[in-house]
Amino acid sequence: MNKRVSIIMGIYNCEKTLDDAIRSIEKQTYKNWELVMCDDGSTDHTLEIANQYVKRDERIKLLKNNSNLGLPGTLNKCLQFCNGDYIMRHDGDDIMIESRIERQVTYMDHHNCAACGSGVYLFDDNGVWGIRQPELKPGKHVMILDTPFIHPTVMMKREKLIEVGGYSDNYITKQRLEDYDLWLKFYEKGCSLHNIQEPLIYYREDQNSYKRKSRKFRITETKARLDACRRLNIPYLKRLLAFKPLIIMFIPKASLRKYHVWRAKKGYFNVNIKTQEGIFEKGNG
Template structure:
């Protein structure tokens, strides 16, 4: 019997991209899934678009928050009504590779891990411009400068996610760092984390998005990294690297552009 996958998706004002995102799920090579979408107070046609899909496909469930409450609580609302063995993340502006679910379920079934991510093609309105690939077996030290996963690529064992009580709702997660807080909890419990070494989603990101990160977010990101260092007992000397977001605030844009493009190493992959 194939394992059932619950895909949880918080949706908010994504009317321009939601159709393509949902279609990429419906067209998967693996069909034992349910899609649970929770609208977080959208003011455009996002809810109406999602409702049309839910009315046509009984694998698709749609719920709605009375007001905007943020992604962490929205994802927990999805988690509460999920019935799958595995929980998979996806966003309303990203696109799955056709065999993403099949490959990740197969990997989870045959490897000793509690959560599994993958690489991601980076794309914008002009096409694919880069590729991100997290390390195959990340350890807690990665939290000093980054994260073990690209959040919307992750599939997790539901029982493990329930053990840490899903996504935390606190000051950290309200700063768009709900996934970072979750990875801290995973490492604290010594969960085994892997990444498939190939891209399984198209991750929508403007190639100049780093220029628009506000000072407030960079400060919050630095605080989150120092907080993770403390909780995960990272050696003090290594904690200096957690200050990278603050350094980025004073580095000239030209240098940041070079670093950003190098990090998202371009492969010249055609659509």
């Protein structure tokens, strides 16, 4: 069944990467899609670049916030203009493999799940350097230490996303936890969440990305995980693991970097990396 897919994308100061992100959508083997972008107050040429695509492809819509709303509010605004049966996330600095939409629509059509994600190829300016792969059917206990999805890989049933109220827009979710909160609401509704067991996007992340998580973020993350444990009725003893973000604050950054890179590269060199337009090669580490 050729269901319509609505791709929602909040864009902000991504003039250097937006072309690649949109072109990867236009090259999809699955053609029944629409792209709804919303500019969240960019100060570079992001808006002008997005406008060029709107003029040449009627499947692309562009919205603009009057002020910076943050990602939760921006994505909710995109949702108001979506017509698809499935809602797909994508970011302005990531790249889809050409069969991504087709693969996820096929999976969703044949499996009983509210949302479907996938693995990712991690890449930076030097090329692909690692892989991250969430488990096939993550249960609610994943929320203690991790998340069930890598946010920009997700495709969701429209009716399920509406049922949980879309993205929560509050102080916690504006601290880059909008996706964590959304998965929590899915679990509260008893939804089944799945991940295709291979990478379907190139996810832009440098090997020092862990440094962007400040002490303030670690504290907020801990609060969010403890709240999730309460709402999901996680046993009290297991809730102790939710303090992991606080413990990480006391680990030397050099050790964190080694673990971060090791985890991403684990199993990577045994994978046959698919390239797009010859621009991705194995990183030098």
